[in-house]
Amino acid sequence: MPAIQLDSVTKRFGGVTALHDLDLTVRDGEIYGFLGPNGAGKSTTINLLLDFIRPTQGSATVLGMDAQAESRAIRQRIGVLPDGYEVYGRLTGRTHLEFTIDSKGADDDPERLAERVGIADAIDRKAGGYSKGMTQRLVLAMALVGQPELLILDEPSTGLDPNGAREMREIIRAENERGATVFFSSHILEQVEAVCDRVGILRSGELVAEDSIGALRESISSGAQLSVTVSDTERAAEAARGVEGVREVAVDGDAVVVSLDGGGKTAVLGAIEDSGVEVSDFATREASLEELFAAYTEETERVEA
Amino acid sequence: MSWAVVARKDFEDAVRSKAFWAVSALFVLFAGAAAYLYTGTDLFGAQELSTLGLVGFLRGASGTLVPVIALLVGYRSIAGERQSGSLKLLLSLPHSRRDVVVGKLLGRTGVVAAAIGVGYLVALGVGVATIGSFAVVDFLTFTGLTVLLGLSFVGIAMGLSSATGSTSIAGALAIGFWLVFQFLWGIITLVLVWASNGFSLQGLSGLPDWATLFNQLAPGSAYTSATGILVDGPTGGGGGVVAPGGGGADVFYTEPWFGIVVLAAWVVVPVALGYLQFRRADL
Numbered sequence: 001m002p003a004i005q006l007d008s009v010t011k012r013f014g015g016v017t018a019l020h021d022l023d024l025t026v027r028d029g030e031i032y033g034f035l036g037p038n039g040a041g042k043s044t045t046i047n048l049l050l051d052f053i054r055p056t057q058g059s060a061t062v063l064g065m066d067a068q069a070e071s072r073a074i075r076q077r078i079g080v081l082p083d084g085y086e087v088y089g090r091l092t093g094r095t096h097l098e099f100t101i102d103s104k105g106a107d108d109d110p111e112r113l114a115e116r117v118g119i120a121d122a123i124d125r126k127a128g129g130y131s132k133g134m135t136q137r138l139v140l141a142m143a144l145v146g147q148p149e150l151l152i153l154d155e156p157s158t159g160l161d162p163n164g165a166r167e168m169r170e171i172i173r174a175e176n177e178r179g180a181t182v183f184f185s186s187h188i189l190e191q192v193e194a195v196c197d198r199v200g201i202l203r204s205g206e207l208v209a210e211d212s213i214g215a216l217r218e219s220i221s222s223g224a225q226l227s228v229t230v231s232d233t234e235r236a237a238e239a240a241r242g243v244e245g246v247r248e249v250a251v252d253g254d255a256v257v258v259s260l261d262g263g264g265k266t267a268v269l270g271a272i273e274d275s276g277v278e279v280s281d282f283a284t285r286e287a288s289l290e291e292l293f294a295a296y297t298e299e300t301e302r303v304e305a
Numbered sequence: 306m307s308w309a310v311v312a313r314k315d316f317e318d319a320v321r322s323k324a325f326w327a328v329s330a331l332f333v334l335f336a337g338a339a340a341y342l343y344t345g346t347d348l349f350g351a352q353e354l355s356t357l358g359l360v361g362f363l364r365g366a367s368g369t370l371v372p373v374i375a376l377l378v379g380y381r382s383i384a385g386e387r388q389s390g391s392l393k394l395l396l397s398l399p400h401s402r403r404d405v406v407v408g409k410l411l412g413r414t415g416v417v418a419a420a421i422g423v424g425y426l427v428a429l430g431v432g433v434a435t436i437g438s439f440a441v442v443d444f445l446t447f448t449g450l451t452v453l454l455g456l457s458f459v460g461i462a463m464g465l466s467s468a469t470g471s472t473s474i475a476g477a478l479a480i481g482f483w484l485v486f487q488f489l490w491g492i493i494t495l496v497l498v499w500a501s502n503g504f505s506l507q508g509l510s511g512l513p514d515w516a517t518l519f520n521q522l523a524p525g526s527a528y529t530s531a532t533g534i535l536v537d538g539p540t541g542g543g544g545g546v547v548a549p550g551g552g553g554a555d556v557f558y559t560e561p562w563f564g565i566v567v568l569a570a571w572v573v574v575p576v577a578l579g580y581l582q583f584r585r586a587d588l
Contacts, residue, residue: 013587050397053587072399080397086389090321091314099314103307103398139394 001064003028003150003181004049009058011044011205018044019205021058026183031176033192034185035293036202042185043083045202046154050080063150076104079143081136083154083185089128093119093138096127097145106146113141118167132159140171151175153184157191169195189293201296208296216292226258226265228272229281239275243268307400311408312415319378319416328374329420335366336424340432356440359432360447361536363425367451368525372458372487375417379462380479382409383579384472387588396588406580410456410463410572417455421448443535450565454528457571461524464575467583490523518558524571531564 004026011019019041026032036042047053049062051071060067062074087096097110114123117137122130127138136159143151151172157165172182172195186192192199193213200210209216230236233251240249240256245264250257258268265284273279319325339362344354383406386392395405425448433439461482466475485493498516499506512520520526557563 047588052393052396072401075397076399082390082393082397084390085393086391087394088314088318088391090318095314095317099310100398102310102313103400142394143397 001028002026002061003030004032004060004062004183006045006048006060007058009045009048009055009060011041011048011053012056017205019048019055022202022205022207024200024207024210026181027198029176029179029181030197031172031182031195032184033196033199034183034202035187035189035192035199036185037187040202041205042187042202043154044205046083046152046185049152050075050082076146077148078150078152079145079148079180081139081143081151081153081156083158085139087127087130087135087138089126091127092125093123093127093130096138097123097141100142100145104146108145113144114138116144116171117141118164133161133164136160137164140168144171144175147178148180150181150183153182155186156184157186157188165191201293203296225285226260226268227252227255227283227285228258228269228279229255230272231278231280235275236272236277236279239271239277240268243271307404308408308411311395311400311404312412315382315409315412316415319382319413320419322378325374325378325416325420328370328377329423332366332370332374332420333424333427335370336363336428337431339363339366340428344432344435354432354436356436356438356443357536359428359436360444360532363428363447363451364529364532364536366424367421367454368528369487371417371421371451371455372483372525374420375414375455375458376462376479376483378413378416379459380466380475381472382413382463383467383583384470384475385466387470388472392588402584403580406463406467406576406583410459410576413463414452414456414459417459418452421451421455425451447532447535450528450531450534453531453565453568454524457524457527457568460572460576464577464579467576467579470586486523487525490526491520494520514556517556521558521563522567524568527564527567527571529564530559531561531568533559533564534561 002025004024006022006024009019009022009024010017022041022045024045034042034045044053048055048060049067051068051074054068063077065074067074091099093114094110097108097113100106101108101110111120111123114120117140119130119134119137119141122134127135130138136156140153140156143153153172156168156172160168169191172184176182176195182195184191196213198210198212199216201208201216228236228240233254233256237249237251237256240246240258243264244267245261246258246268247261248259250259256272260268269279269282340359343359343362383392386395392405396402400408425444429444462475462479465478465482466472469475469478494512494516497519498509498512501513502509521530
């Protein structure tokens with residue numbers, strides 16, 4: 001049973017189509033990164049899963065239950081860090097946590113939760129005085145209440161400094177090891193690359209790519225570059241051009257820079273060595289996730305070419 | 306008991322509002338002043354002081370200020386959380402939208418009831434020593450009716466708040482409601498009587514029955530007639546510009562129970578209509 005499934009979901013707000021015929025499956029037990037630029041429809045998708053909004057067409061299930069008809073039962077079993085929320089400024093962190101624990105009928109200890117997200121010393125202060133990062137930590141702690149089977153996190157690293165973002169990733173990993181499925185959205189790529197089993201890229205309400213990060217990289221034409229420092233650049237370049245999968249070879253000082261479609265780096269190195277040229281050093285460079293993301297979200301031609 | 310969890314949280318939140326403290330302080334002041342006027346001065350001659358006499362005085366202060374407190378406490382309840390986004394936190398937890406509406410209605414009424422309780426305790430503190438035999442049951446009944454008045458106005462405010470999704474619209478509607486039903490209702494009744502009588506007040510020996518009924522539909526008038534269980538006639542406040550029962554004093558709609566029914570309807574109908582709107586809304 002998939003943790004999350006969307007079947008041909010369309011959502012229109014007035015005349016604006018926020019989601020267009022979206023199909024999406026998040027498998028049980030995986031960490032799924034939901035990527036896309038701001039305004040792509042990530043929060044709309046998450047709001048549909050939580051029954052904050054209703055689909056114009058299509059249907060969604062969470063943990064096998066209908067996202068609309070059985071929303072309350074779903075929310076009993078999941079933990080949520082929503083987007084664009086505000087905490088109750090007049091209430092303390094502890095009150096927030098106790099309220100969540102009571103709401104779910106859970107038996108967590110507020111102090112331990114606060115400690116886990118790093119706000120233990122602020123637990124008895126009013127949440128209205130928290131910084132953005134502390135607020136985000138508090139709401140993450142609320143999401144962890146009751147050992148949820150599924151965590152839905154909308155832009156979880158918002159407001160966190162790099163250290164906070166790292167701690168967030170550690171918590172995501174730990175929750176996943178406990179057995180929870182994690183679905184989180186982001187427009188920041190490093191967040192996703194570091195923890196996700198699979199990513200889906202949303203653009204203008206449509207899923208334009210869905211795979212593991214590695215496989216997505218492979219599928220991009222500007223895939224990888226191999227830079228080989230050699231004794232004779234001309235002979236090495238000629239040898240490299242003969243290898244299958246090589247798109248372009250350029251000379252840069254005492255190195256040849258080989259652009260590849262997909263794999264084949266070992267074959268290139270082998271061919272250069274076979275030609276009798278001495279290889280003193282080599283380096284590979286993966287397409288950065290930033291480029292990958294740009295390829296999918298900005299320049300469709302490059303992907304389709 | 307999901308609504309009970311929401312109610313408790315909402316009580317704890319709303320009771321810390323500064324605006325609420327300001328109006329409540331005013332109410333406590335009024336209640337204390339009313340009790341002092343009644344028991345501490347000899348403005349009213351040598352009549353014997355009684356619990357019901359005190360109730361009659363407190364009714365004026367309550368009928369005027371409790372609606373204001375309740376509207377103030379209620380109008381942001383749903384719309385405010387929708388605007389700020391805290392509703393997303395609330396509805397990420399296993400609460401249905403109905404739990405949220407019911408929980409907030411009760412939580413915020415609890416806040417209003419707390420203000421009423423403190424105000425009446427102060428009034429008792431001022432007045433009880435001078436009242437010979439204090440009638441506890443009568444006073445508790447009166448307190449219950451005032452809380453019902455508060456509940457109906459919280460219900461009205463929450464209905465507006467759930468239906469609109471905007472605090473400024475809900476606030477404007479709450480003020481409009483207060484003006485029409487607390488302030489202008491008696492005048493509107495008279496205007497209608499005047500119009501239906503050929504734009505003249507000549508030849509009328511009292512209010513026609515339908516006008517009396519119409520006047521009784523305002524929550525303030527309903528409160529005044531509901532407290533008729535304990536004390537007769539209005540002593541001001543609560544929209545009672547037109548004295549009920551002009552012609553036929555024995556008709557059902559001037560009975561106290563009818564006032565209670567009207568107050569209950571002012572709780573149920575606005576909340577239900579607001580909820581139906583809220584249930585369908587994209588947040």
